[in-house]
Amino acid sequence: MMEKEFKTIIGLEIHLQLKTLSKMFCSCSTEFAAPANTNTCPVCLGWPGTLPSVNQKAVLFGLKGALALNCRINRESGFDRKNYFYPDLPKGFQITQYARPLGFEGFFTLGEKNIGIRRVHLEEDAGRTIYNQGNGEIDFNRAGIPLVEIVTEPDIESPGEARDFLKDLRLLILYLGISDCSMEEGSFRCDANISLKGEEEKISQNQVELKNLNSFQAIFRALEYEEKRQKKALLDGEEIKGETRGWDEKEGKTFLLREKGKKEDYRYFPEPDLPDLILRQDLIGSVAEDIPEPPMQREKRWQEEWGIGKEETGVLISDKAKADYFEKAANFASPKEVAKWIKEHLYAHVFPLEIPPEYLSEIIKMVEEGDLSFPQGKEVLKETLETGRKPGEIIDDKGWKQISNQEYIEELIEEIIENNPGVVQDYLAGKEKAIQNLMGKGMKKSEGQANPQTLRSLLEERLKGREEDG
Amino acid sequence: MEFKEQTACSLFRLFEQGEISAVEIIKNFREFQGQRDKDLKAFVKTSWKRAEKKARALDEKRKRGEDLPPLSAVPIAIKDNIARLRETMTCSSNFLKGFFPGYSATVVEKLEEAGALIIGRTNMDEMAMGSTTETSVYHPTRNPHNLGKTPGGSSGGSAAAVGGGIVPVALGSETGGSVRQPASFCGNYGLRPTYGRISRFGLAAYASSLDQIGLFARDPDDLWRVFGVLAGKDKKDSTTVSGKGLERKGEAFDPEEIRVAFPREYMELVEDGEVEKRTFEVVEKLEKAGIKVEEISLTDPKKALGVYSVIATAEASSNLARFDGLRFGKGIEGEKNWEELIKKNREVGFGQEVKNRILLGTLFLSSQYREKFYDRAVQVRKEITQELDQLFCNFDLILSPATPMPAFNLGSRIESSLEKIMSDIMAIPGSLAGLPAISLPMGLNSEGLPLGLQLMAPRWKEGRLIDFSQFIREITGYREELKYFSEGGSE
Ligand SMILES: [Zn+2]
Numbered sequence: 001m002m003e004k005e006f007k008t009i010i011g012l013e014i015h016l017q018l019k020t021l022s023k024m025f026c027s028c029s030t031e032f033a034a035p036a037n038t039n040t041c042p043v044c045l046g047w048p049g050t051l052p053s054v055n056q057k058a059v060l061f062g063l064k065g066a067l068a069l070n071c072r073i074n075r076e077s078g079f080d081r082k083n084y085f086y087p088d089l090p091k092g093f094q095i096t097q098y099a100r101p102l103g104f105e106g107f108f109t110l111g112e113k114n115i116g117i118r119r120v121h122l123e124e125d126a127g128r129t130i131y132n133q134g135n136g137e138i139d140f141n142r143a144g145i146p147l148v149e150i151v152t153e154p155d156i157e158s159p160g161e162a163r164d165f166l167k168d169l170r171l172l173i174l175y176l177g178i179s180d181c182s183m184e185e186g187s188f189r190c191d192a193n194i195s196l197k198g199e200e201e202k203i204s205q206n207q208v209e210l211k212n213l214n215s216f217q218a219i220f221r222a223l224e225y226e227e228k229r230q231k232k233a234l235l236d237g238e239e240i241k242g243e244t245r246g247w248d249e250k251e252g253k254t255f256l257l258r259e260k261g262k263k264e265d266y267r268y269f270p271e272p273d274l275p276d277l278i279l280r281q282d283l284i285g286s287v288a289e290d291i292p293e294p295p296m297q298r299e300k301r302w303q304e305e306w307g308i309g310k311e312e313t314g315v316l317i318s319d320k321a322k323a324d325y326f327e328k329a330a331n332f333a334s335p336k337e338v339a340k341w342i343k344e345h346l347y348a349h350v351f352p353l354e355i356p357p358e359y360l361s362e363i364i365k366m367v368e369e370g371d372l373s374f375p376q377g378k379e380v381l382k383e384t385l386e387t388g389r390k391p392g393e394i395i396d397d398k399g400w401k402q403i404s405n406q407e408y409i410e411e412l413i414e415e416i417i418e419n420n421p422g423v424v425q426d427y428l429a430g431k432e433k434a435i436q437n438l439m440g441k442g443m444k445k446s447e448g449q450a451n452p453q454t455l456r457s458l459l460e461e462r463l464k465g466r467e468e469d470g
Numbered sequence: 471m472e473f474k475e476q477t478a479c480s481l482f483r484l485f486e487q488g489e490i491s492a493v494e495i496i497k498n499f500r501e502f503q504g505q506r507d508k509d510l511k512a513f514v515k516t517s518w519k520r521a522e523k524k525a526r527a528l529d530e531k532r533k534r535g536e537d538l539p540p541l542s543a544v545p546i547a548i549k550d551n552i553a554r555l556r557e558t559m560t561c562s563s564n565f566l567k568g569f570f571p572g573y574s575a576t577v578v579e580k581l582e583e584a585g586a587l588i589i590g591r592t593n594m595d596e597m598a599m600g601s602t603t604e605t606s607v608y609h610p611t612r613n614p615h616n617l618g619k620t621p622g623g624s625s626g627g628s629a630a631a632v633g634g635g636i637v638p639v640a641l642g643s644e645t646g647g648s649v650r651q652p653a654s655f656c657g658n659y660g661l662r663p664t665y666g667r668i669s670r671f672g673l674a675a676y677a678s679s680l681d682q683i684g685l686f687a688r689d690p691d692d693l694w695r696v697f698g699v700l701a702g703k704d705k706k707d708s709t710t711v712s713g714k715g716l717e718r719k720g721e722a723f724d725p726e727e728i729r730v731a732f733p734r735e736y737m738e739l740v741e742d743g744e745v746e747k748r749t750f751e752v753v754e755k756l757e758k759a760g761i762k763v764e765e766i767s768l769t770d771p772k773k774a775l776g777v778y779s780v781i782a783t784a785e786a787s788s789n790l791a792r793f794d795g796l797r798f799g800k801g802i803e804g805e806k807n808w809e810e811l812i813k814k815n816r817e818v819g820f821g822q823e824v825k826n827r828i829l830l831g832t833l834f835l836s837s838q839y840r841e842k843f844y845d846r847a848v849q850v851r852k853e854i855t856q857e858l859d860q861l862f863c864n865f866d867l868i869l870s871p872a873t874p875m876p877a878f879n880l881g882s883r884i885e886s887s888l889e890k891i892m893s894d895i896m897a898i899p900g901s902l903a904g905l906p907a908i909s910l911p912m913g914l915n916s917e918g919l920p921l922g923l924q925l926m927a928p929r930w931k932e933g934r935l936i937d938f939s940q941f942i943r944e945i946t947g948y949r950e951e952l953k954y955f956s957e958g959g960s961e
Contacts (some may be wrong), residue, residue: 034796042573046792049553049571049676051707083835087808092791136808139689192598267835269844274708426741 004235006196008227009204011154011160014169015147016179017187018061024124024146025052025095030103031187036130036139044144046090051273055080058122058146059102059277061178063150063287066103068176068294074100075279079122079271085266088127088138096123096149098268102277108152108172109296109447110165116153123147142186148178154193159223163216166190171295174322183214194223195240196230205230206242211257213247218259222247226254298323306335315343321351332361337368345378355384363391370451376400408446409454413462416441427463435459473498473668474955478544478638478692485543488532490541492525493866496587503589503636509617511609512630514550514562514589521545524587541699542585547631547640550591551598552683553672554578560894561607561674563596565799565819573944575672576704577641577683584699592627597790598643598676600624601651601893602880605823610880614656614954615920619643619877620877622652622893625684629656632686633920635955639696640686645676646778647897649684650909654872654922657911657952658686659939662897664929665904668697669704676877677785678709680778680901688954690910690939694718701902718933725941726760728934733768736870737897744915752912752923752946756869759945763869768861774854774899775892778944780834780847781902787831795819855903862928867938870896872909872922900926908935920952 023030026043043050066073080098098121106117127143129136150169156162170181170188181188191211197204208226213219230240242260247253293301299317302308316326316339329338332410341364346353353360360381367377372395383394416438417424423441426435435456473495476484497952500518507513528542548554551561553571555578560566574582581588593606603611603626611626613619613636625642629649629769632640633656642649644662653660664685670681683700689691703712730754740746753763795801796808797816802818804812820828834843861868873893900907904924912921923942927935943949 042571045797047571047798048559048566048569049575049672049793050549050573051671053706053708081788083791085791085794085809085812087794087796087812090792090797092786094796236960265837267788267832267840269784269788269835272677272709273675 005199006231007199007204008157008159009154009195009197010156010159010223011167011193012150012152012156012162012167013193014150014152015125015189016065016150016173016181018058018146018148019177019179019187020055020057020061022055022057022144023144024055024058024122026143028144030145031141032175032187034141036137037141039141040143044090045140046092052095052271054277055146056272056350059141059279060287061146061176062102062120062122062148063279064176064178064291065150065282066106067288068172068291069103069106069108069117069150071103071106071117071120073103073279075281075284076276077102077121077279079274080268080275081271086126086128088143089138090127090140094124094126095271095274097121099270108165108169110161110168113155115155115165118151118153118355120148120150123149131452142256147240153372154195159220159227162192162223163220166216166219168296171318175292175295177320182217186214189214190219192219192223194226196231196234198234205240206235207238207244208254209244209260210254211246218247218249221252221332222230222254225252225363229254231322280333292320295320302339303333306330306339307346308339312339312343315347316450319351319455325352325357329357329361329364332358333365334368337364345381353385353387359384359391366391366395370453372400394398399449406454406458409450409458410462412446412450412455413459415445416459417462424463435463472955474502474635476638477689478541478687479689479695480542481638481804482538482542482695485528485532490543490922492528492532492587493522495543495545496522496525497587499589499637499651500767504615506634506636506653507631508633509612510614510621510630510636511611512592512621512627512634512636513547513590514560514593514606514608514627514834514916515558517557517588518590518854521587522591524582528585528587537652539583539585540695541581544586544639545637546581546586546696547590547592547637548581548588549625549628549640550594551643551674551675552578552591554588556590557591558855559591559674560607561597562594562608563820563824564607565793565795565815567607567800567857569799571672573672574668576706577700578672580699581641581696586696586699591643592625592631592640594627594642594649595823597674597786597824598624598645598648599786599827600824601648602628603627603635603652604880605821607821608961612880613919615914615918615952616877618879619919620655620880622655622873622877624648624652625686626652628686629653629658630659632658632688632870633954638687638689639692642684642686643673643676644682644684644897645680645782646901647894649686650897650922650924651873651894652905653909654924655877655920656686657910657914657922657954658688658909659690659693659922660909661685661697661932661935662901663697663701663932664714664906666709666716667702667906667930668700669702669707671706671712675780675785675789678789679785680782682901688949688952690936690943693908694933694936697936699737701932714930716933717931717936723937723941725846725938728761728938729864730756730761730763731766731861731865731868732763733766733868733870735768735770736896738909739771739892740871740874741892742875742915745873745875745921746869748912748915748921748924750810752942753869755945756942764865765836766861766865768868769854769857769899771895771899774902775895777847777850777854778902779830780843781851783827783831784834784844784847787828790820790824790828793819831850842917851902852885854899858899858903858905858926859928866931866934868926870924870926871912872896872924876915876917876919876921905929906932906935908939910939910942911949911952913946913951 077100081093083093101119101122102120107114125145127140195204244257245254366372602620603623628640628642629652649660794812907926912923
């Protein structure tokens with residue numbers, strides 16, 4: 001008998017801290033490593049009498065995210081209060097967008113598939129509880145930092161797909177420049193909902209929510225564990241309970257955090273201290289114009305149009321500064337060569353490089369065209385990176401420029417032949433090594449600048465022609 | 471010269487002309503306050519030293535011949551729910567005893583810049599919830615015209631301070647009718663500006679979509695002067711509006727252009743024969759003076775009151791959630807579990823009235839009742855607003871009594887929440903609609919208690935309220951019946 005098959009259904013909720021200088025509703029700094037409770041003021045501490053004022057930059061960042069995720073935009077959105085008590089929540093409510101999110105009904109293209117984006121909305125972060133010898137201490141520096149929450153549709157079908165989605169999404173967000181997306185610093189956080197459904201069944205099982213997943217690896221492993229656990233339970237005829245589970249990295253297991261009995265009642269209502277958020281069409285337009293080509297699309301273009309290998313594009317695309325630099329340099333030299341140089345010789349450098357991309361392509365082009373030997377090219381690159389001087393100047397100083405000009409080299413060859421009839425005779429008599437002697441004379445005469453390969457091939461051609469003549 | 475009988479405008483003029491010094495003003499008011507407030511208990515805190523220091527600086531400024539800002543040397547009191555740097559703000563609640571907000575409200579900054587001398591903080595119902603000033607954690611405040619009566623509330627301290635002659639002007643706050651009702655009970659002019667006209671930054675919130683800072687004075691010109699200083703867009707309060715001019719016709723005001731609406735549903739709420747009779751007298755006097763007063767029909771204010779109770783308590787349940795005793799205010803010691811700690815802090819910190827309203831509001835917003843109560847209330851609020859806006863297409867002002875009854879006995883209504891709310895029912899529809907309104911003196915009743923009249927105007931037309939109040943004062947003489955400065959008062 002065949003084993004019963006299940007379909008895995010995963011939905012993700014991602015919280016991004018926006019990279020604004022100040023908080024969502026006050027002017028406190030958002031700096032990450034500041035000493036506890038130094039980036040606070042009466043507003044973000046929720047003191048009586050204070051009122052929120054919306055950080056316009058955060059709205060623009062949120063809008064940029066929503067547009068990049070192909071969302072429909074609520075031109076009239078607004079804020080709501082989500083009411084609940086928690087020690088790290090200064091006002092006893094969180095200002096969020098509930099009824100009218102900034103963006104909705106979007107999608108994200110993952111490979112050949114579109115993952116639905118249910119909503120993208122703005123909200124404020126809560127404080128952070130630090131446990132110290134059993135006592136909770138709260139750092140309110142984080143309270144009020146602007147967040148964007150992205151909620152996907154349950155379109156993800158495997159833990160691997162979830163991980164790929166998150167990696168690609170993170171890259172997109174980095175490209176947009178709206179968040180640092182650091183999982184370690186908590187500026188990129190993810191919760192996952194997972195349930196299974198029998199192939200034949202219409203309704204899926206109860207959802208299990210996974211929380212506190214702080215690396216892509218953890219997300220993947222926790223989902224994989226949960227997929228197996230639920231499958232086994234279902235095959236054993238057990239029921240899956242709707243619950244929230246955490247991930248124990250050491251044990252490699254998920255564990256029960258709390259059961260989802262009664263749904264918590266957040267008593268949402270429109271935030272009366274803030275007017276509606278009205279987005280003018282021209283503003284939406286100008287933000288849309290500011291959105292760069294999505295990294296996945298860009299990478300594909302490099303592969304298809306420029307024939308660059310996956311390995312190279314992978315290295316280039318992972319860092320927007322590197323990718324932008326590459327693309328500029330590729331305008332002046334062969335993109336394939338530029339990609340190779342960046343991957344092989346500049347992997348340890350921080351992009352954008354200190355030198356203009358034109359310098360890099362100039363060097364690569366000279367090596368490519370034989371004007372500079374490869375070791376010379378590397379040396380010039382090293383020096384220009386150190387000093388910022390133009391590659392041409394460095395080459396001139398070193399007197400390294402190779403001359404591949406055919407006319408010049410042909411003239412040179414005529415001169416050597418005329419001045420060294422004995423050596424030519426030797427060569428013609430079959431002493432192959434004599435050509436080294438002639439090469440040496442030519443290099444000396446050109447003060448080392450003649451391109452040795454060109455010189456040799458033209459010299460051989462010339463002497464062989466003479467052979468035939470004779 | 472009796473200092474205390476001067477208006478804000480006349481004090482400013484005397485000071486400007488060098489006839490009196492700011493320090494003298496402070497000295498005299500301090501003396502009177504010391505005597506008078508023993509009976510009234512209008513203040514919870516005075517700041518004479520700070521005021522005196524400021525007064526000296528103003529005297530210097532005048533000596534140097536510098537320009538003097540519009541409220542120079544005018545003593546002003548503020549309600550205890552308005553934040554001021556280096557001063558406690560307690561909202562007359564046990565929860566906030568000893569709480570220093572560490573910043574100043576925008577209105578306080580504006581008063582200080584305008585040269586006003588802030589002399590102290592006035593008593594109020596706890597967290598502005600109440601209409602008698604009896605839910606204050608400190609003490610009840612007494613009505614200056616009869617010490618056995620309530621001054622009204624929740625801004626009862628400010629109303630009593632002005633009505634008792636202690637200051638010419640005071641700031642209060644209104645959610646439903648917490649300025650107009652006590653102004654009426656204490657014989658003052660009480661102005662509620664248009665919602666969004668004066669910044670709420672620094673006003674401890676009760677119900678944000680209704681809260682508005684209001685003013686008390688004994689003279690319409692004083693109201694206008696202070697109002698002019700406080701009005702305007704504030705970037706710290708996103709609900710304030712820019713580009714709305716302050717417009718008062720003054721000398722050019724022609725009362726005969728004013729079409730007055732007189733809603734019969736408001737009159738039907740009047741519980742007191744003398745209030746009813748006096749209101750009709752006003753109408754008669756107006757008609758005699760050539761003003762067209764037309765009886766009209768509006769939604770019953772009782773319906774507005776129902777809507778108000780839902781919205782105000784719902785917002786309050788959220789606004790007051792921040793009071794957990796952890797970050798500010800008084801918390802208990804020795805409880806380790808935070809859930810228990812917050813519960814205990816809120817149990818001990820809040821009085822009964824506040825707890826009732828939080829519970830009600832929580833219920834109205836709960837998923838079970840939200841549609842039936844909160845959503846429905848928001849809808850009806852819109853309808854009431856539209857109805858009033860519509861009416862103002864054909865009328866310039868709406869006239870009614872300010873309260874259905876005069877001030878009642880202290881302690882008499884403490885048991886019954888609903889009746890207390892009924893005392894500011896006339897104010898509620900306008901508050902829901904965010905309209906400007908004023909309550910003004912309508913003389914004294916047979917017991918010597920002040921009666922009050924209310925005028926409502928279209929959005930941003932505070933100037934019309936002031937002009938018409940002045941006109942009523944001239945044709946009725948009701949304001950002149952009031953005795954503000956008699957010490958003691960009968961019981
Ligand atoms: Zn802050």
